[in-house]
Amino acid sequence: MTLEKHLETKADKALKAAAVFWFFVAVIGQWLFVYYIAVHYGGGIAQGDFEAWKNTSIKGHVDGDISGNFFFITHVLMAAIITFGGTLQLVPQIRERAINFHRWNGRLFILMAFVMSLGGLYLVWVRGAVLAVIGGVGTSLNAILIMIFAFMAVQKARKYDLSAHRRWALRTFLMVNGVWFFRVGFMAWILINQAPVGSTENPDGPFDIIWAFANFLLPLAVLEIYFYTQKDAGSVGKFVMAAGLFTLSLLMAVGIFGAYLMMWSPNF
Numbered sequence: 001m002t003l004e005k006h007l008e009t010k011a012d013k014a015l016k017a018a019a020v021f022w023f024f025v026a027v028i029g030q031w032l033f034v035y036y037i038a039v040h041y042g043g044g045i046a047q048g049d050f051e052a053w054k055n056t057s058i059k060g061h062v063d064g065d066i067s068g069n070f071f072f073i074t075h076v077l078m079a080a081i082i083t084f085g086g087t088l089q090l091v092p093q094i095r096e097r098a099i100n101f102h103r104w105n106g107r108l109f110i111l112m113a114f115v116m117s118l119g120g121l122y123l124v125w126v127r128g129a130v131l132a133v134i135g136g137v138g139t140s141l142n143a144i145l146i147m148i149f150a151f152m153a154v155q156k157a158r159k160y161d162l163s164a165h166r167r168w169a170l171r172t173f174l175m176v177n178g179v180w181f182f183r184v185g186f187m188a189w190i191l192i193n194q195a196p197v198g199s200t201e202n203p204d205g206p207f208d209i210i211w212a213f214a215n216f217l218l219p220l221a222v223l224e225i226y227f228y229t230q231k232d233a234g235s236v237g238k239f240v241m242a243a244g245l246f247t248l249s250l251l252m253a254v255g256i257f258g259a260y261l262m263m264w265s266p267n268f
């Protein structure tokens with residue numbers, strides 16, 4: 001084997017290892033989010049006690065608002081299912097050994113992605129569950145991208161164009177997890193700066209405005225660079241991407257740690 005070929009193999013391996021590491025960290029964080037939703041919202045529904053929701057929601061449960069409460073409760077319950085189900089879609093062993101599960105779980109994921117995006121738009125613009133208009137615009141763009149990408153992922157799967165399906169499905173996965181990235185990124189930012197720099201109570205500070213869009217556009221940009229590197233870059237590019245992805249995963253781990261301590265732990 002020539003030195004060049006040897007380097008290429010090593011670079012491919014490094015990139016794959018960085019992607020697997022990213023996925024492991026993300027799964028831990030997403031399952032902690034699922035755990036929080038199940039205990040906090042599921043527990044509240046089971047006991048008919050909605051008091052604790054006041055700390056974590058903008059409108060949450062409002063006495064007498066039947067349609068608003070219905071939209072909110074279905075939204076949070078689906079959030080747990082879609083987040084958990086999404087992580088299973090990315091496990092290659094499940095795709096290889098249980099393709100029917102992948103198909104049905106995928107259909108459920110796409111259906112919920114549409115229902116949650118439309119329901120989310122209702123919560124923002126009809127129910128008024130929004131703190132700053134710019135945040136509402138950000139989540140609305142997120143909702144539109146979720147639906148476009150989900151549509152593309154289904155189209156490509158139907159045509160058996162599996163490499164395009166993989167790319168659109170990964171884009172959809174990241175868009176659906178915008179809500180999760182929002183929390184994890186915000187917590188990483190606070191922990192690193194030791195203060196919510198650029199964020200206000202409203203929230204309409206410089207960080208709030210940038211993060212309202214970057215929470216889903218930044219992961220999307222990283223994914224596009226990853227796709228490009230995987231296909232077209234040389235060994236050096238792949239090593240740099242692997243190092244970048246590894247660093248971002250560590251940053252994500254910091255954010256997950258912060259989110260668990262400050263938002264998702266049952267003691268919070």
Ligand code: HEM
Binds near residue numbers: 082117175
């Ligand atoms: C599809 C992926 C989504 C997931 C997993 C998700 C998850 C959640 C969760 C867990 C909450 C409860 C807040 C908390 O306890 O942290 C929530 C609230 C909310 N979501 Fe989503 N969401 C998604 C998409 C969207 C979209 C696309 C929009 C807007 C277009 C949206 C709008 C809202 C609003 C306005 C609330 C706050 C309601 C309130 O506090 O009264 N969501 N979401």
